[in-house]
Amino acid sequence: MTLGQDETANDPQIIYIAGAGRSGSTILDRALGAAEGVASFNEMHVILTPEYLDRQICSCGVDRDDCPFWRDVLGALADRYDLEAMTQLSHRFDTSAMMLALLTGWMSRVTRRDLDLYACFVADLYREIAKRAKVGTIIDSSKIPTRALLLKRYAGLRVHAIHLVRDPRAVAASWLRKKKDPGLEGQAMQRYPLNRTLLVWAFRQVASEALRIRMPYMRVRYEDFAKSPRGIVEHIVKEAGQQGSPNTGFVNEFEVDLPTIHSLSGNPDRFETGVTAIRIDDKWKASKPSIGVWRLLLWPLTVRYGY
Ligand SMILES: [Zn+2]
Numbered sequence: 485m486t487l488g489q490d491e492t493a494n495d496p497q498i499i500y501i502a503g504a505g506r507s508g509s510t511i512l513d514r515a516l517g518a519a520e521g522v523a524s525f526n527e528m529h530v531i532l533t534p535e536y537l538d539r540q541i542c543s544c545g546v547d548r549d550d551c552p553f554w555r556d557v558l559g560a561l562a563d564r565y566d567l568e569a570m571t572q573l574s575h576r577f578d579t580s581a582m583m584l585a586l587l588t589g590w591m592s593r594v595t596r597r598d599l600d601l602y603a604c605f606v607a608d609l610y611r612e613i614a615k616r617a618k619v620g621t622i623i624d625s626s627k628i629p630t631r632a633l634l635l636k637r638y639a640g641l642r643v644h645a646i647h648l649v650r651d652p653r654a655v656a657a658s659w660l661r662k663k664k665d666p667g668l669e670g671q672a673m674q675r676y677p678l679n680r681t682l683l684v685w686a687f688r689q690v691a692s693e694a695l696r697i698r699m700p701y702m703r704v705r706y707e708d709f710a711k712s713p714r715g716i717v718e719h720i721v722k723e724a725g726q727q728g729s730p731n732t733g734f735v736n737e738f739e740v741d742l743p744t745i746h747s748l749s750g751n752p753d754r755f756e757t758g759v760t761a762i763r764i765d766d767k768w769k770a771s772k773p774s775i776g777v778w779r780l781l782l783w784p785l786t787v788r789y790g791y
Pocket of ligand 1: 542546552553745747
């Protein structure tokens with residue numbers, strides 16, 4: 485039995501945003517994290533990944549090693565775990581290649597033993613984060629569907645999956661665009677070609693849909709969220725179990741008061757604080773992107789999602 489299954493009474497619940505990158509997950513994550521009793525952390529699967537962290541800045545404005553929040557969280561865990569070994573396990577299990585194994589549980593006994601150890605660590609990591617942030621709900625927008633399975637099925641945490649979907653033409657245009665990340669000292673963010681982006685988009689939608697087999701699931705279109713951000717956030721928070729009228733941090737339908745957070749990865753929106761307006765990003769329409777044969781290949785999914 486994992487530690488996660490042992491201590492469920494004190495465990496935080498996780499609202500997990502799954503889907504493709506550049507679907508608007510950072511701003512949805514931030515908007516949800518402004519609610520009372522909730523904290524936003526963006527892409528939590530990179531907390532242990534040194535190739536990101538060695539050059540990244542916490543969204544509170546300092547390096548991770550100088551941030552008191554992460555110093556306390558990781559310091560407490562370093563007393564109980566070999567963080568280097570956990571980083572290696574993160575590389576093994578936080579990857580889309582593990583999707584089928586994590587969904588079905590079909591794996592060797594040795595792999596299952598390593599997975600249980602990593603899941604035990606992850607459960608303790610989220611408990612430590614919730615305790616230090618003084619919240620009962622954590623927003624994790626790692627987007628990889630396998631991470632949601634790890635948290636729910638193997639770490640034993642309470643997870644609500646939010647499958648965030650956005651028009652694939654907008655996603656492709658965003659990955660082609662030059663964008664700078666203040667967390668990478670102003671370096672350009674990664675760009676990907678059209679074919680790769682659309683293949684990943686399709687896989688992530690199918691894999692995110694599969695999460696409903698294992699956990700509470702809700703699908704949200706980015707375009708609907710941008711049209712009614714307050715309404716969508718209230719709906720998600722209520723579905724995740726908050727009773728009564730949730731205090732969401734919205735000051736009107738479109739503006740939300742974003743608190744300072746301790747996020748180690750995500751797009752530049754993770755540095756925004758104060759009252760921030762949420763507006764639909766449809767700049768991609770001006771470039772009239774053509775996705776060629778992909779229009780046919782993605783047709784079953786785009787019809788399903790109303791694109
Ligand atoms: Zn910080």
